[in-house]
Amino acid sequence: MGDLGGDEWAMVVRKGNQFMVNDQPFYVNGFNTYWLMVFAVDQSTRGKVSEVFQQASSVGLSVCRTWAFNDGQWRALQKSPAVYDEEVFKALDFVISEAKKHKIRLILSLTNNWEAYGGKAQYVKWGKAAGLNVSSDDDFFSDPTLKSYYKAHKILTRVNTFTNVTYKDDPTIFAWELMNEPRCLSDPTGDRLQAWIKEMALYVKSIDSRHLLEIGLEGFYGPSTPDRAQFNPNTFATQVGTDFIRNHQAFGIDFASVHIYADSWISKTISDKHIQFTKTWMQAHMDDAEKTLGMPVIFGEFGVSAKDQGFNTSFRDTFMNTVYRAILDSTKKGGSGGGTLVWQLFPDGTDYMDDGYAIVLSKSPSTSNIMSLQSRRLMLFNSLCSTKCHWSCKKKNALETFLYHEEL
Template sequence: MGDMEDDAWQMVEKKGNQFVVNDEPFYVNGFNTYWLMVFAADDSTRGKVSEVFKEAASVGLTVCRTWAFNDGQWRALQKSQAVYDEEVFKALDFVVSEAKKYKIRLILSLTNNWEAYGGKAQYVKWGKDAGLNLTSDDDFFSHPTLRRYYKAHVKAVLNRVNTFTNITYKEDPTIFAWELMNEPRCSSDPSGDKLQNWIEEMAVFVKSIDPKHLVEIGLEGFYGPSTPNRVQFNPNTYAQQVGTDFIRNHQVLGVDFASVHIYADSWISQAISDTHVQFTKSWMEAHIEDAEKYLGMPVIFAEFGVSTKDPGYNSSFRDTLISTVYKTLLNSTKKGGSGAGSLLWQVFPQGTDYMDDGYAIVISKSPSTSNIIALQSIRLAMFNSVCSWKCHWGCKKKNALETILYHDEL
């Protein structure tokens, strides 16, 4: 896959339906490890950060999504509103500098919809402590003071100067993109207006501080009221009542690409079945089509996986599910479509089982899964290097590529 020299380490940009680096396509095979910053904050666990990057790089993974927030909780980055723990910030600096070492780019998420690591509930708590009259965690999206709190955090992270590299985050090509929030939902307003308004304000705000990096919302991909003809693709009826609206949310100034999550085992049924695989395929194909037809942007399937705790789970089902995701993406990639990549939930190094939510993949302990991941990485790396944007896949190279990419089924 070739070593990238430091001077070639450039920002990821978007061109039509694709990501590009230096005007060459950049298709993504990546992963999630959300807890890197808190592990880096303690000398006894810091080595695990390097370990996970090293293992991921060994199977060709090039992008990692992780948290750039920890609000008011254990090893908090933001101890109280706008008060930061410098040691934890240095830990995040370490994560960014270490990622660069292993040529892995980062999608950094800026807060959480859920209570883990603080998130919107913590912002609401800070607001109440300051005497605001707040009735719901969803006030995070609408109350002007809480919006100011969030913006202050965005500003602190984007303007941070890395103590290891001396590069400001907003200037660092190691960062692939900013994510506004992990899985935003606003169930108190099923119309979707409240969340839409927040996305419109925050996407432009992030861009005003950092016009160079890409921005995405962090959505799960549920269809809402603006597209009644698409809600049939939702995993259940509840999905259209959580205040998100996939197409409308992504038609916002400042949003560069779409994000979708895939959890058949928590959305449809916990028990493993073929339905999970069918849903995964149709869910992906619907969103790839939308990204091409309505959005004109790339889409990343930013979380997908299956839990070892599910009834009927076995590792060959996990391999089938991952292969389905990869193959569906390749079908889009070979046509120059919007399917731009995927991020496994989640890759762990050895010895971190106590953090496992059931979805952890330890590369060194999972040879069959690792082979599938590595094969996808090789295929995407070939696409990235053999094709240049200018030929737009209408070239003589296509047949040779097809032979290499598809000589064996995934």
């Protein structure tokens, strides 16, 4: 068989609990920059999109998660259900074409649980304006008309004006995400959200069966697994209408998503508890993804805010090392840890967008080095090992040395 090498830009697929590209493993070291589409609309800020991809690529990051929605707000992509601003759509086209130039793949999120960029609250407003009898933002998950609005979002079938490739055929897209951090507080049993996930996963797959699909969950354990609730950061997390195991068993979901925010879930004051929580939280989800779900898990957001009491960059570096090491330990065993996406990477000159979590590589040399080292470790593993290997081969010793000795 001819060598495809790493040159062919092929679709990422899943085999069991691993991601694969061209029959090679694909472990992810990536990042979030949610505002790329909005920045790409204006010529004055469009250059920042290329800049962040260039900087991410310089430390070996291979996947970016970003918003493919902006519902009814300033610079809206959807001005009203299925009515688009073509200039904004072209901006998203640009983001995708630019990502490919820098060999970065995208996880595209389709709407928001929160009000930023519209999200479910905006869908409910549209419903009210159309005379629907909807009162709660959670009606988004069950009202038939609102569900039809969500299904009408024509992202999957869009033809990119820069590359002429239809989104659903573009390997630059790593995966679709149903929603950023869905929660349905009005139904703590989880039935309402579960029904929505099942319906929308099937719907997305009916249009695009080739791309991977994930939900966008934070990873809280719910009523279906009372024995796992001990791993939740607090008791409230059990009651937000999500259910990590059950949700990910919905047909059509290809990998699990988990977020890590010890500083907003446990305490705003930095402490060793954050590190301990992060270790057990990650381990529990990697075990479940491997043993119960049989799929990879991506830690789709993790970060620590500079606004936290007691924050310093050395704590951030310790936190990131903890997250990265947990993934490496899973990788080493051929486990389900598929990768991580830091929240969030910004280029210089975008400080006014910073929510406290932004990492500007040029201002954070130590953090930049940690990211770069993780990328090199994962890339080495991706390029040397086939699925069957799991490090039992001759390459193992060389890898062991590189993976676990910081000075290399």
